[in-house]
Amino acid sequence: MQASVPLGNYVPIYVMLQLDIITTDNVLKDKTRLQMQLKQLQGAGVDGVMCDVWWGIVESKGPKEYDWSAYKTLFQLVQDCNLKMQVVMSFHQCGGNIGDDVNIPIPRWVRDVGVTDPDIFYTNRTGNRNIEYLTIGVDNQPLFSGRTAIELYSDYMKSFRENMGEFLDAELFTDIEVGLGPAGELRYPSYSQNQGWVFPGIGEFQCYDKYLKADFEEVATNVGHSEWGLPIDGGEYNDNPDTTSFFGSKGYLSEKGKFFLTWYSNKLIIHGDQILNEANKAFLGCKVKLACKISGIHWWYKDATHAAELTAGYYNLHDRDGYRPIARMLSRHYVAFNFTCLEMKNSKQDPAAKCGPQELVQQVFSAVKREEVVMAGENALEIYDREAYNQILLNVRPNGISKNGPPKLKMEALTFLRLGDELLEKKNFRIFKAFVRKLHADQVYMSLGI
Template identity: 40%
Template sequence: RRGPGDSFRASIPLYYSKPSFRQAKQPSMKLGGRRFGGQKKGSSRWKSKAHAQEGDTGESNSNLPTPLPQPIKESQPHWVEEFADPLQDGQDSVESQLVPGEAGVGFFGLVSESELVREDGLPLLRQGNPEVKQSAVGVPMYVALPLGAISHDNKLRSRKALRAALRALKLVGVEGVTANVWWGLVEKEGPQSYDWSAYEHLISMLSEEGLKFQCVFAFHQVPDLQGSELPPWVMEVARGNSDVLFTDRGGQRSYDCLSFSVDDRELFHGRSALQMYKDLMISFRNQFASELGGTIADIVVGMGPNGELRYPSYPEDGRWAFPGIGEFQCYDKYMMEDLARHAESIGKPEWGHGGPHDAGSYKQWPHETVFFEQENGGWSQEYGQFFLGWYCGRLVEHGRRVSLASQEVFGMYPVHLLAKVAGVHWWYLSDSHAAELTAGYFNTRSNDGYKDMMQMFKEVGFGVILTCAEMQDDEQPEAARCSPERLVDQVVTSAIDNGVPIAGENAFQRYDAPAHGRILHTAQRLNKSFAFLRMGKSMFEPVNWVKFVRFVQQMKHVRQPEALMALEEAGDDAAHPPLALTFEEIPDSPLEYHKQLNREQHRQLIERQ
């Protein structure tokens, strides 16, 4: 029911479970000022854990997938509409809960997880395992919250809608959620003045709902996303000394994040960039120490633009367009000083005056430059090898410094530390791998650009998250020489060979079978987890929710061929969504729209061939 002035409405269909499930008697509960009774006597379709244990044979049927909820017939009344009161940012109501309707069991599950059991006594929902080891069954699934889940004034947005969504994810078997901890929001007011209030609400909510939290420290900003900006007092320093920012050959500055060259330079009110990152993590640790290793399972440490360990070589501010090669980002004065010292140390001072002058510009293709030419390009010559070794080596060293600082903060806590590696797949099939080189990955036809990085992460005790797990070669424009499949295989193999925990995530929000199939293929080699990007209005559209629920079930049994076959035979009908939840106050992120535009550009590239 919707009243005048309401800004939010969620409609959730209820469902019957399969006959193999039963549930304990439901208590009555108050909803929106009305009281709903529990299930009628004799109508219970579930049984309690105690009853399930009676007559237990001790045999496990864990090799089979958990039966999925079945839709009720259209002729049955099955809608309960929630949230009759207007929803305002920052408001929440523990009293407003969805309860059983006449048709069956309500989606938000008033029964505790311990009571949700199968006929054989096994839990309905898989329990999490805090250890970093490959599951013999499946891969834990996380879902990324919208980039704007925390408002620009550091408030947790739309708590009612968010809680509803979290309960949906929990019920279908999602392990937890991942969300950015924005540096610019938490330390907005001044140096070492931290405000964790929004994240206190979020972590408390996750704890109440039994979900894990993968915390992503975002020491970067996202174009056009209000609230993601770097702290204003940091930007004040940058306005007075723009060399703290990455700079291209033409002198244009990148505002995505701070240059790696200021990691150890005390230019920010007496602190270096690395000290600022570490201090923020220390404050987080002190604030949430009791949740580390519990609700907080993973710490992802941002190490560059978009949180990835790379240079901002392909900015989303209009300078670059897919599949441009990007530009080297080493022209701030501190990077240039370091290059000069390095050139002097090997007896080649003339090589220390700058990067290659013939490496082209952001939107150009490799064959339009001299440096990235296939045959005898500058990248393969002595100077090119020197420069690339220095440029990419500084990226790895930045990753090492940030990782070691993070270990000093969290090393004594039972949490997993991870870093993101970008999926720069365009021009992968060319000899020079130009786009990877400008991003800082020294990966060419003759050099493994991820080996040194993985060895470093092994030494510092970090795991790795790789993007673009859903992308397929045959979807890419042939002219751009893309190969996301081979890139993923190379990075995953390098991680496994070096004993580095490897997790994955998608680059585009997709619900189609080919994308999910590709993720399932890669997931068989992942030994950590998978993060699905991202929660938003489109996820809860009925047609997408059906596919997502089925995908979660497949990921839970990705290493069980018989279980996957059973799910395949069942089709989408077995993965009917237990809800059709729509909400307006947690929108799809602007970043996803930008990426979608880039996806459309893929289809137009053949005209340039």
């Protein structure tokens, strides 16, 4: 670090590991190659790496039959390379979202419950099930060998704590991100490629399983509107807002529409609140920070409806901040707000999709800071170019370097997607190393002159 730049400007970077299905044999087979890659990252000044800790792998054999052996092998390898780690408690399926390169479903014994009770999965209006993640409607239903979904997640985190004591004591893990939905994000699976969604479709509401439907009917009855049902005019995955009655005819602004959207978004916040409460119990006394990932749904952001955000559960409109209530919930649990799409610029998007990634990041940063929550970030897509790196630098320190101490606006960390052969190509890696130096603030912010 240059003496003229205070240490508080430093933003650590973690690189996401790109691994095949994690088994002890696979980790050992790729040990030499992985060691070499980790050494290259360390030589570039990278602070650590990130990996998903897949529920579908660890508890695959049966209820409470946890097998952590492959992860212990991996963690020891990372520790030997003197790198730190971010780990994700991944209760979702790998496969079906952008960037997924392998298929790792949730445990079969959990999916088997869905054979007789398919409503354990998120369901759209036409009855299609999404098996990426259990519906939040079963959070408190003892359907899984007597356990609720919340108890499944809680027991998993407790087992991680019990089995990873040596690494926790050694402070290998700096962050534990708690998965709260599809792709590990606190949202509904409103836009899934497995369901035929293609960018920039508005997505579909995912609340038509019998559990969420019954919940809505109960709360609607309690406020004197038993005749209200769930929306039937919200459109299909690849619709535009103006082709649906709910959005195009402003049904979302009606009394009934507002009531539904409030319920829909609040259920998501309650879901996060419950699981993060369990996470804090599981990791009480550990020297780690907890985090939660929120999706950067930037398409239709500049449309009055914000339709894609609304179907995902983010009730965000020009006169209603949909991210501040989430930040407020996270603040109660001292959990960091991890946001995506930091690399995106408006000028690179299709104008027809009314994207606003730059304004979205600014809005979220403002909401998070008002609630005094720590903010971190990720890139949404794989990137290797200067322009995208510069946009990240601008977002992690919007006001640039401060020479008088830590900047008032600064993200606490960046997770970079991802480690692979393309990143390590000579030209790409040279640009990446320059990016890491600037992220670490060894010189003032400026475009990458490479």
